[in-house]
Amino acid sequence: MGISIGMVGLGSFASCFVDLFKSHPLVDRIAFCDREPERVQKWADSTFMANKFNPKDRYYSLDDMCKADLDAIVIITQPWLHAGQAIQAMEAGKDVYSAVPIICIPDDDETLDWIGKIIDTSVRTGKHYMLGETTVYRPQTQFCMRKVKENAFGDFVYAEGEYCHDVDSACNLRQVRASRAASAAGKEGELLMKAYYDRGLKDGPMHYPTHSCAGPCFVMDTWATKVTCYGYKNRTNDPHFANSAFSDEFAFFRMANGATVRIAETREAAGRLSTVESEIFRILGTRGSFSENTWYYNGRTNHTDAQVIPPVKLSSADMFDKLPPDVEFAFKQALNKNLTVEQLKDTDFKPTGHGGSHPYLVHEFVMSVAEHRQSAINPWIAARFMTMGVMAHKSALKDGETLNVPDWGLPPQ
Numbered sequence: 001m002g003i004s005i006g007m008v009g010l011g012s013f014a015s016c017f018v019d020l021f022k023s024h025p026l027v028d029r030i031a032f033c034d035r036e037p038e039r040v041q042k043w044a045d046s047t048f049m050a051n052k053f054n055p056k057d058r059y060y061s062l063d064d065m066c067k068a069d070l071d072a073i074v075i076i077t078q079p080w081l082h083a084g085q086a087i088q089a090m091e092a093g094k095d096v097y098s099a100v101p102i103i104c105i106p107d108d109d110e111t112l113d114w115i116g117k118i119i120d121t122s123v124r125t126g127k128h129y130m131l132g133e134t135t136v137y138r139p140q141t142q143f144c145m146r147k148v149k150e151n152a153f154g155d156f157v158y159a160e161g162e163y164c165h166d167v168d169s170a171c172n173l174r175q176v177r178a179s180r181a182a183s184a185a186g187k188e189g190e191l192l193m194k195a196y197y198d199r200g201l202k203d204g205p206m207h208y209p210t211h212s213c214a215g216p217c218f219v220m221d222t223w224a225t226k227v228t229c230y231g232y233k234n235r236t237n238d239p240h241f242a243n244s245a246f247s248d249e250f251a252f253f254r255m256a257n258g259a260t261v262r263i264a265e266t267r268e269a270a271g272r273l274s275t276v277e278s279e280i281f282r283i284l285g286t287r288g289s290f291s292e293n294t295w296y297y298n299g300r301t302n303h304t305d306a307q308v309i310p311p312v313k314l315s316s317a318d319m320f321d322k323l324p325p326d327v328e329f330a331f332k333q334a335l336n337k338n339l340t341v342e343q344l345k346d347t348d349f350k351p352t353g354h355g356g357s358h359p360y361l362v363h364e365f366v367m368s369v370a371e372h373r374q375s376a377i378n379p380w381i382a383a384r385f386m387t388m389g390v391m392a393h394k395s396a397l398k399d400g401e402t403l404n405v406p407d408w409g410l411p412p413q
Contacts, residue, residue: 002028003369006070006094008062008085009077010039011183013099016353018043020362021074022052023334025326026370031057033065035184048337066092072369073097078185079104079208080192083114090127097130097365100210101389102382106193106201106243108390112406115386119379119408130365130375131382134354135161135214135279137361139319144219144283144290146321152297154287156257159216162264163205164278166271167240167247173267174240193243202245204231204396205265209389210382212263215281218377222257223384224405229392234268241268251392253405263388279355293319316356323349323363331359374411383408 005021007014010032022030030052032043040058043049059065062085065073072095075085083103086096103114122129135141147153167173180186206229217223231246241247247268253261282291289296293314300306323331328349335352336344351359368375384407391405 002026003071003366004029004031004069005366005369006031006033006057006059006065006068006073007043008033008065008073008075009099010034010036010043011076012179014076016358017074017076017362019048019334020331020359021366022049023330024362024366025330026366028052029054029057029070031059031065031068031070033059033062035060048334062088066094070094072365074365075099078180078183078189080189081185083118086129087117087121090121090125090129093125093127095128095130095369097132097361099132100134101208102131102386104207106196106203106207108394111207111390112387115379115383116408119383122379123412128368128372128374129379129382130368131210131377131379131385132361132365133210133214133377133382133385134357134361135211135281136218136377137357137364138215138355139316140281140290140293140355141215141219142321142360143295143314143319144215147288147290147295148219148221152288153283153285154300155285156220156222156255156259157284157286158260158262159220159281159283160262160264161212161214161216161281162266162278163209163211164264164266164269166269167238167267169278177240197243202397203243204246204249204393205244205267206249206251206263206389206393206396209263209265209392210385211279212265212281213385213388216261216263216283217255217384217388218381219281219283220255220257220259222255222259223407224253224261224388224391225256225407226254226402227388227391227395227405228252228400228402229395230400231396232268238268245393246396249392249396251388251395253388253392256407263392265389320351320356321360323359327363331362378411380408380410 032040034040073089074097076099082098086098089096181190229251232248234241234247248266251263287300295312297309298306332344332349391403395403
């Protein structure tokens with residue numbers, strides 16, 4: 001018997017995931033929930049959903065979906081709702097997948113409190129939470145994790161992570177904000193944010209730090225202990241940044257493994273700052289290093305045996321792990337509905353979404369539910385990404401004062 005999954009929040013980003021969750025071979029039932037009925041109807045009317053969707057599985061509030069006999073709930077709602085909704089779903093006996101970040105509000109201390117509540121709820125209820133951080137399943141991360149298993153990096157020395165997303169880039173942040181504000185939930189969110197701003201709290205890009213922090217933190221399997229951060233404040237009176245202390249923030253972290261990490265979160269910096277893309281990381285080790293889709297290796301185990309080894313330039317296809325054949329084929333069907341089964345047999349699988357991470361995120365969550373286990377991006381791992389940004393913002397507000405970074409440890413065995 002397969003598992004049942006409820007999708008909560010059916011806006012534009014959810015459309016990247018619904019077909020994938022429905023298509024996974026272990027999912028035999030899918031349900032839809034949104035407070036705007038036309039969004040639910042769109043998916044309910046889809047012929048592609050018909051074999052796994054029952055018309056009774058239409059919901060218009062999270063309260064109602066939590067009462068249903070579903071195994072898990074996928075939350076792709078507005079960022080300020082994520083933490084509270086995840087806790088509500090776990091309290092109702094559901095495993096939870098949440099879009100990033102854990103929560104996005106201007107209050108750093110409240111954010112830390114929500115992180116603690118998610119961890120406590122998971123432990124108390126026995127239900128599992130997974131943060132859908134795309135960087136963890138980008139091809140670069142998958143390749144680096146294989147090298148970690150080979151001990152090919154040696155000792156980690158230094159890493160960088162960056163999310164350089166200018167407000168006027170192709171994915172226009174002004175338009176994203178306007179789109180979110182246009183919905184009923186968005187209007188409520190605007191009022192909530194105003195209440196924070198009226199208290200004198202200020203936003204900053206480090207409040208959404210997971211894309212930049214996840215790569216180095218996850219690959220090195222470590223956490224931050226100290227941070228110093230500085231910010232750049234918008235100088236043009238741009239209304240988009242009216243409630244932001246900084247439009248760009250740059251942090252240096254001391255990690256528990258002894259490495260140093262630089263994280264850049266920019267929203268006001270023209271162009272793509274990397275030759276690969278603007279959402280990337282690089283990791284340097286004593287034996288091997290990874291930077292911009294290139295692997296550097298010297299084979300050194302002591303001071304006499306280093307070798308001159310040419311760097312290896314990698315394609316995404318070189319770096320991706322293989323999914324199980326039945327899962328891969330099901331995802332190919334979901335992503336190529338215009339092709340027949342026979343045509344798909346001769347078609348290469350091309351993962352999509354944030355560097356191809358989306359199918360891998362879906363597979364990991366479905367497997368964690370089916371196997372009754374914590375996912376790779378469980379609350380404790382997710383907390384490490386999020387607290388890096390929270391404490392970096394706190395440091396920037398204090399003009400770069402070095403601050404300790406809290407850690408919640410790892411899941412109980």
